Amino acid sequence: MALWAVRSAQAQDVPPGVLQFLRRHEEEEAQHLKQFELLLGTSSHGKTALPRMPSQWRVLAVHLYGYETLGLEFARLLVRLRPDLASILEDEEVHVGFFEQEVRTMLVHGGPAADDTRQAAQAWRRRLPRTVDRYLHDESFAPFRDELRRHILDVIDTRFLLVGLLARN
Ligand SMILES: [Fe+2]
Numbered sequence: 001m002a003l004w005a006v007r008s009a010q011a012q013d014v015p016p017g018v019l020q021f022l023r024r025h026e027e028e029e030a031q032h033l034k035q036f037e038l039l040l041g042t043s044s045h046g047k048t049a050l051p052r053m054p055s056q057w058r059v060l061a062v063h064l065y066g067y068e069t070l071g072l073e074f075a076r077l078l079v080r081l082r083p084d085l086a087s088i089l090e091d092e093e094v095h096v097g098f099f100e101q102e103v104r105t106m107l108v109h110g111g112p113a114a115d116d117t118r119q120a121a122q123a124w125r126r127r128l129p130r131t132v133d134r135y136l137h138d139e140s141f142a143p144f145r146d147e148l149r150r151h152i153l154d155v156i157d158t159r160f161l162l163v164g165l166l167a168r169n
Contacts (some may be wrong), residue, residue, distance in 0.1 A: 002029060002064065002067040002068060002071055002095075003026065003029035003030055003032075003033050004050055004051050005051055005053060005063065005064060005067055006022055006025050006026045006029055006064070007026055007050055008050035008051050008052070008053045009022055009053050009060055009064060010022050010023065010026070011050075011053075012053055012054075012055050012057070012060055013055065013057065014057055014060065015057065018057075018061075018102070021098055025095055025098075028091045028095075032088050032091065035085065035088065039082075054120075058106050058113065058116055058117045058120060059116075059120040061099055061102045061103055061106065061117075062103060062117060062120040062121045062124055062165070063120075063124055064099050065096070065099035065100060065102070065103050066121070066124045066125075066128070066156070068092065068095045068096045068099055069096055069155070069156050069159055070128075070131070070132070070135070070152065070156065071092050071095070071096075072089075072092040072093065072095075072096050073151075073152050073155055073156075074135070075088050075089040075092040076089060077148075100159075100163055103117065103121075103163055103165065104163060104164075107163070107164045107165070117165070118164075118165055118166070118167075121160055121165035121166060122165075122166065125156075125157075125160065125166065128153065128156065129149075129153065132149055132152055132153065133149070136148060136149060
């Protein structure tokens with residue numbers, strides 16, 4: 001779901017175990033993209049410039065975690081329509097789990113490092129509604145757009161709360 005972000009992230013300074021995961025992750029996302037293109041009869045080969053990703057690992061991890069949680073929700077929607085594509089959902093669950101573990105590790109000792117991680121999550125969360133709107137822009141979403149938008153934001157908030165990235169207010 002986040003092929004370009006994952007590709008771009010590999011150019012950043014990330015821990016060695018993470019780089020290995022990102023390489024495999026990229027292959028899986030590329031495979032998903034191919035499946036989507038076949039499904040929709042479209043192609044995204046026009047995209048050449050990689051998105052700018054944060055260079056600081058803790059900020060980058062929060063971004064990837066966020067985008068993967070978003071991807072997971074879209075994979076859930078997809079699999080309701082196409083149960084035969086369940087492998088995409090399984091991959092996304094693994095991706096989310098990996099970054100969730102990284103984020104937990106960053107938060108576990110508290111202190112300024114944990115505060116920075118939470119700040120990065122809040123900044124990412126503030127931009128999320130616009131991102132979701134972009135993803136739901138297609139006319140086919142129109143009848144359920146508001147409900148879907150609310151649902152996706154709620155799911156991500158709940159996950160961020162449980163993992164300790166956001167505080168209950
Ligand atoms: Fe993913």
